[in-house]
Amino acid sequence: MRGQAVEWNTRVRYLGVHIDQSLRMTPQIDHVIQTSRAAHTKLRPILASRLPIRTKVAIYKCYVRSRLTYAAPAWYALCSGLQRQRLQAQQNIVLRLIAGAGSYVKNDVIARDLGVETVKEFVRKLTRRAFNRADAGPHPSLQNLAPHLDRPTRGYQLPRDLVTESPDE
Template identity: 20%
Template sequence: TRHLQAHLDHIRDYCQKWRLRISASKTEALFLTRRYITNIHKIKLEDRELTWQSQVKYLGVTLDKKLLFKAHIQNTITQAKRTKGALLPLLKYNNPLTINLKTILYKSLIRPIITYASQTWITAAHTQIQNTNTTQCINRLILNKYRGPNTRHYYRIEHIQEEVNLPTITYLCTEAARTFLKRCRENKSPTINTIWAANEGNTWFTGHLLPGPQIE
């Protein structure tokens, strides 16, 4: 915290020199560590003490102090389900919209909520990543293949995914992360190259555990 305070003072002096103003009341502090720390020294910005938070939201991504991204994934799933509820009248079986148009609604309004900034949280726990696939139950609604009193067969989710011709959320997020790291490796900036070097041995990015286009 001593070094952090020194950098904050340097930023304050720079802003004062160029007549820039920092809103200390809107500034949050997050101490990133996986160790159990009970007492963290307070830091100040423009004579205002910053309270250490357990999690903060930055550019739409919820960051927790251990970078587990559990809260972010749960929040995006909840938001996607709310959007699904708002679009329910358009997705019901008795709506005249075609399956193709319903699929476009899902791909343009619901799926981006989950996949947003996936390059950041794709390294979260495997169980958390798999939870994102629960939003794909909307495909049953699109095809009207729920199990009911008039349905003799139970439609497996993999068959439904094949019929709508959509990859899983896990596959999309992993592919986006691999593409991002490939660009980092090919970038001419040494600083950006270090992003690839830090994840070079990660099996999610090297492809050893990459989910294939097959349905989960």
């Protein structure tokens, strides 16, 4: 390009999201898990302390979950079931630490008692909010940005599909 050799890459980082050529989002999942682990490791003394549980949950939501779900409305629909389980497992690890729960307590019970929704529910809420803001905003180029069309799905979802999924799926 303009006399310069352009290096070919199979992965690129764009606005903080790691994208590979297959769009399987594996590099992004690995990156968000690594950054959320680093944050949770640094915050471990605080999350395991005698602070009020509401304070520890707020710290988790601010510092750890924000890293787990950064730009998730754009990439979460492209993740496989195993990748979604890995994200949920990271949340479960931190919630278990916050609650000081033993291994015999189910993750669902811990999350319910702490009042924290699953990663999937949280991302669905973020996605719905993002599309509603875009549709209701003053910029015509963003309105109906990704319309939900009746189309055959070939084993993959699009971000707008997160909004229309039923909660029990």
